Amino acid sequence: MYESFRPLRGASNPHIQTLLPRLVRRHAKLKPHWQRLDTPDGDFLDLAWSEDPQLARHKPRMVLFHGLEGSFYSPYAHGLLQAWKDRGWLGVVMHFRGCSGEPNKLQRIYHSGETEDARFFIRWLNETLGDVPTGAVGVSLGGNMLACYLGQEGENCTLSAAVVVSAPLMLEPCAYRLEQGSSRIYQRYLLDQLKLNASRKLAKYPGTLPVTLAQLKSMRRLREFDDAITSKAHGFADALDYYRRCSGLPLLSQVRTPLLIIHAKDDPFMTADVIPKAEDLPDCVEYQLTEHGGHVGFVSGSLRNPQMWLEQRIPAWIAPYLEQEAPTKEAKL
Incomplete structure (x- = not known):
């Protein structure tokens, strides 16, 4: 029902x-x-x-x-x-x-x-x-x-x-949405969580992420994180390539x-x-x-x-x- x-x-x-x-x-x-x-x-x-x-x-x-x-x-x-x-x-x-x-x-x-x-x-x-x-x-x-x-x-x-x-x-339009208006609050929160987690990983397993701690701290958008870390760690050209190849909507059929x-x-x-x-x-x-x-x-x-x-x-x-x-x-x- x-x-x-x-x-x-x-x-x-x-x-x-x-x-x-x-x-x-x-x-x-x-x-x-x-x-x-x-x-x-x-x-x-x-x-x-x-x-x-x-x-x-x-x-x-x-x-x-x-x-x-x-x-x-x-x-x-x-x-x-x-x-x-x-x-x-x-x-x-x-x-x-x-x-x-x-x-x-x-x-x-x-x-x-x-x-x-x-x-x-x-x-x-x-x-x-x-x-x-x-x-x-x-x-x-x-x-x-x-x-x-x-x-x-x-x-x-x-x-x-x-x-x-x-x-x-x-993924691509949603990533842009999080950069606009009040949605930026959520982007900041999620990015802070990602950076904290990545910092712990760099401290415990140096060299396992394709960035330095300084580069990590300088990031201001989720797209930057996906460009520098997510895409590079998984074989995508960049964040845009990742977003376009990993969106679920085209696979629903x-x-x-x-x-x-x-x-x-x-x-x-x-x-x-x-x-x-x-x-x-x-x-x-x-x-x-x-x-x-x-x-x-x-x-x-x-x-x-x-x-x-x-x-x-x-x-x-x-x-x-x-x-x-x-x-x-x-x-x-």
Whole structure:
């Protein structure tokens, strides 16, 4: 059943919506079960589970791919893991390289189109914990990455269903948007987080980034970071080349997995360029564009009882694909 979003009364402003989750979900109620997974190239991924996966391997699984410099401690991440645990599902946050609080070892880091770690992790899940219904949610950068992954995998995707939230599906116009008006506040915050993380990495593993500390400190735009670090560490010519080759929107036509995409019209990180044309979407992709919600905000309810709408909408939409009465993927398509 289609569930619309109504913002908390008096809090429809996009900036208020974007910031509210940090107040509503200030502390995680869930104590995560941490695990370190070695990658084939000699690096590692840190996993935050909703419970011990060995004791819950029979349960339906939900994977969360976080946003830029996000982690389990991002309000949407631990909130969704708790919601999934309450449904009787096993949830896990796969931290992108260097995002769990400890710098990763190699030069490569992560970016909006880096799908190899997700591919490795999803395969590892099935091989290690068994083949049970598995869904995935990608938020912001993680949402664009998940869209790329689903498009690349096509018919071969093993996920039962997926949800993409507030994703910059066209990276270039979104990068420019963050350089304009009040959106520059978010650019400054994200860039500060990136620079802090990169500084830690330079201190622990000198020479693993293609910049000096002085060059890093002088950066003022996300595009400069992507020009100097993201693109160079991953074989792109420059930031523009990275943005154009790693946007998820052009790959949506190749998706064959049931997918819900949620965007807010007033998202201060986005432009209308991220909105797909209905005729370009395959039947398995459902697109929900809300009037309000900001960037990964979507806070409804009342001041006395605020509700995190994503924690209701996502489990409700994906449940039929994860639970026993679910239609098969073939039947849905």
